[in-house]
Amino acid sequence: xxxxxxxxxxxxxxxxxxxxxxxxxxxxxxxxxxxxxxxxxxxxxxxxxxxxxxxxxxxxxxxxxxxxxxxxxxxxxxxxxxxxxxxxxxxxxxxxxxxxxxxxxxxxxxxxxxxxxxxxxxxxxxxxxxxxxxxxxxxxxxxxxxxxxxxxxxxxxxxxxxxxxxxxxxxxxxxxxxxxxxxxxxxxxxxxxxxxxxxxxxxxxxxxxxxxxxxxxx
Numbered sequence: 001x002x003x004x005x006x007x008x009x010x011x012x013x014x015x016x017x018x019x020x021x022x023x024x025x026x027x028x029x030x031x032x033x034x035x036x037x038x039x040x041x042x043x044x045x046x047x048x049x050x051x052x053x054x055x056x057x058x059x060x061x062x063x064x065x066x067x068x069x070x071x072x073x074x075x076x077x078x079x080x081x082x083x084x085x086x087x088x089x090x091x092x093x094x095x096x097x098x099x100x101x102x103x104x105x106x107x108x109x110x111x112x113x114x115x116x117x118x119x120x121x122x123x124x125x126x127x128x129x130x131x132x133x134x135x136x137x138x139x140x141x142x143x144x145x146x147x148x149x150x151x152x153x154x155x156x157x158x159x160x161x162x163x164x165x166x167x168x169x170x171x172x173x174x175x176x177x178x179x180x181x182x183x184x185x186x187x188x189x190x191x192x193x194x195x196x197x198x199x200x201x202x203x204x205x206x207x208x209x210x211x212x213x214x215x216x217x218x
Contacts, residue, residue, distance in 0.1 A: 090142040091115070091128050094178045097204050098131050102138055105196070105207060105215075107174060109133045118164050125157060125164040137171045140198070146179030151190045158218045173218040178205065 095114055102109050109131040117126035129140035139161060141154040158175045162168055176196035179186075187197045187208065194216025197208050 090144055090178055090180055093180075093200065094140060094142055094198055094205050095129055098129055098138070098140060101198070101205070101207050102131060102174075102176075102196075107133075107136050107138060109136060109138055116165075120164075123160065123164045125160065127157075127161075132168075132171075135171060136174065137168050138174045138176060138196075140176045140178060143177070143179045145181040145183065146177055146186055146190075147183050148186050148189055150179075151177060151186060151193060151195065154195070155193060161218065174215050175218065176207070 091114060095112060098112050099109055110133045111131065113130045113132070115126060115128060116130045118124065127139050128142040131138040131140065139154075139158060141150065141157070143150050154175060154177060158173065161173055162171075174196065175194070176198055177190050178198035180200060182197070182199065187199075190197050191209055191213065194214070196213075196215060198205050199208050
């Protein structure tokens with residue numbers, strides 16, 4: 001079978017077919033490109049929206065945290081102020097009786113000094129009540145509610161007392177803790193550590209240590 005010769009019309013027809021296929025391919029490419037651009041734009045919009053919502057959420061969280069900090073600070077300040085007022089109340093309750101109390105226990109103090117403090121570069125200390133004579137000094141720590149930690153901190157204060165107050169270096173130093181309320185077992189704990197324990201009694205206060213008690217001398 002003989003091959004038909006290719007005519008110019010065949011070439012034109014092939015060219016037109018190729019051009020049409022190319023046109024369709026370009027249109028499909030353009031359509032898909034536009035769809036891709038739309039999807040990218042939508043993704044960008046969602047990303048921006050997500051960033052905006054995250055920023056709003058973070059800002060709200062920061063505001064809430066700041067409000068919480070302020071609330072905690074104000075509550076802490078109020079509690080500290082109340083604790084300080086109660087501590088002052090205990091000091092005012094103990095101070096009038098402190099000389100008599102220790103004279104009855106054989107410690108012949110003559111003077112009392114409330115809130116004695118020293119602040120130096122090497123040490124700082126405050127004593128709620130200091131009762132003294134020429135050879136003995138009694139440090140009294142006053143708390144609205146006396147805890148074991150209070151006792152331990154006071155013992156540390158007693159250990160450093162003569163460093164903070166070298167004028168009393170040759171004195172016999174005694175310690176006493178006073179509290180309107182005393183946590184369970186803390187009075188016994190203080191007793192065993194060699195401290196006098198002072199509690200309210202009627203309209204005044206008293207030392208609750210029994211007569212067998214041996215006070216520690218610092």
